[in-house]
Amino acid sequence: MRDFSRSLPMSLLRAREAVMRQFRPSLREHGLTEQQWRILRALAAIDAVEVTELARTAFLLGPSLSRILRDLEARNLIERKTAKADQRRSMVSISKEGVKLMASVAPNSEAIYAEITRRFGARKLAELQDMLGALEQSLAELGGAEEASAEE
Amino acid sequence: MRDFSRSLPMSLLRAREAVMRQFRPSLREHGLTEQQWRILRALAAIDAVEVTELARTAFLLGPSLSRILRDLEARNLIERKTAKADQRRSMVSISKEGVKLMASVAPNSEAIYAEITRRFGARKLAELQDMLGALEQSLAELGGAEEASAEE
DNA sequence: GGGAGATACTTAACATGTTAAGTGAATGCG
DNA sequence: CGCATTCACTTAACATGTTAAGTATCTCCC
Numbered sequence: 001m002r003d004f005s006r007s008l009p010m011s012l013l014r015a016r017e018a019v020m021r022q023f024r025p026s027l028r029e030h031g032l033t034e035q036q037w038r039i040l041r042a043l044a045a046i047d048a049v050e051v052t053e054l055a056r057t058a059f060l061l062g063p064s065l066s067r068i069l070r071d072l073e074a075r076n077l078i079e080r081k082t083a084k085a086d087q088r089r090s091m092v093s094i095s096k097e098g099v100k101l102m103a104s105v106a107p108n109s110e111a112i113y114a115e116i117t118r119r120f121g122a123r124k125l126a127e128l129q130d131m132l133g134a135l136e137q138s139l140a141e142l143g144g145a146e147e148a149s150a151e152e
Numbered sequence: 153m154r155d156f157s158r159s160l161p162m163s164l165l166r167a168r169e170a171v172m173r174q175f176r177p178s179l180r181e182h183g184l185t186e187q188q189w190r191i192l193r194a195l196a197a198i199d200a201v202e203v204t205e206l207a208r209t210a211f212l213l214g215p216s217l218s219r220i221l222r223d224l225e226a227r228n229l230i231e232r233k234t235a236k237a238d239q240r241r242s243m244v245s246i247s248k249e250g251v252k253l254m255a256s257v258a259p260n261s262e263a264i265y266a267e268i269t270r271r272f273g274a275r276k277l278a279e280l281q282d283m284l285g286a287l288e289q290s291l292a293e294l295g296g297a298e299e300a301s302a303e304e
Numbered sequence: 305g306g307g308a309g310a311t312a313c314t315t316a317a318c319a320t321g322t323t324a325a326g327t328g329a330a331t332g333c334g
Numbered sequence: 335c336g337c338a339t340t341c342a343c344t345t346a347a348c349a350t351g352t353t354a355a356g357t358a359t360c361t362c363c364c
Contacts, residue, residue: 068320
């Protein structure tokens with residue numbers, strides 16, 4: 001069997017960990033986890049979104065997002081209100097405090113990203129991102145098994 | 153601020169998820185999680201290892217590994233015995249049952265990997281792995297923040 | 305040879321990943 | 335209309351990620 005330390009999943013895992021290791025300490029100083037930060041960033045770009053759409057954007061599963069939103073709301077970093085037209089949906093937006101927190105984290109975060117880009121090389125970085133996107137595309141149609149068999 | 157859906161961490165996360173989505177169902181049918189599978193694969197290649205070394209190989213943190221080994225041992229998929237020379241160390245090895253389980257999972261797993269390779273292209277795959285390795289290298293010296301400042 | 309410090313784990317505590325089940329609201333269709 | 339189905343989310347349950355603290359053992363140096 002193939003040496004698993006050279007398998008694609010392991011390569012991706014290690015690479016991502018190497019990157020995140022750079023960011024986590026800074027986020028931690030501000031009391032934010034990686035996922036919480038993703039959510040705030042996603043919210044910063046827009047006025048308000050439904051939870052489902054936010055899950056798609058921040059690439060989180062519903063249950064994770066549900067918990068995190070509960071906590072972020074308790075910390076007054078986000079706001080929620082149910083949609084008028086459809087009582088099932090709730091619209092999420094970033095709060096004034098959330099914006100302020102982002103402003104205090106962003107510079108540091110940007111600096112780290114710049115340093116990563118500098119070390120790895122901007123061109124190579126773009127290339128890598130293209131390949132990652134292509135990989136995603138390659139596997140997109142393949143789907144995730146639910147159509148693998150007729151069971152369950 | 154940079155569109156975060158195009159940030160490197162997100163690209164890596166999505167790519168990895170696209171890949172793992174292919175494997176999880178097959179593993180699940182055999183009652184294995186991704187991490188448990190990583191451990192079995194790491195163990196299959198050798199006779200016995202210390203827990204710390206296994207953690208490095210399978211790219212798991214100590215506490216995660218500790219829990220998983222406890223469960224795998226309860227399921228008789230691995231065996232443990234404390235090293236003679238150093239009572240602190242425990243040597244882990246795969247059991248006969250573990251080998252059998254691996255044998256029943258591996259073919260399917262290999263087939264999936266082959267399909268991914270076919271879709272994405274063997275050459276591109278190798279290229280991607282090289283870049284991921286290079287990225288890791290770029291960030292290796294940078295370390296993980298503990299040397300960022302003198303605090304704590 | 306004995307105690308301070310280092311090592312190899314394990315436990316604990318909290319946050320997220322993952323799947324399944326639950327809840328309340330909207331929709332469609334007979 | 336009415337009710338089965340779908341939809342948007344939440345809760346639950348279990349496994350892992352992550353950091354800190356705990357435990358037992360070992361090392362080294364006085």
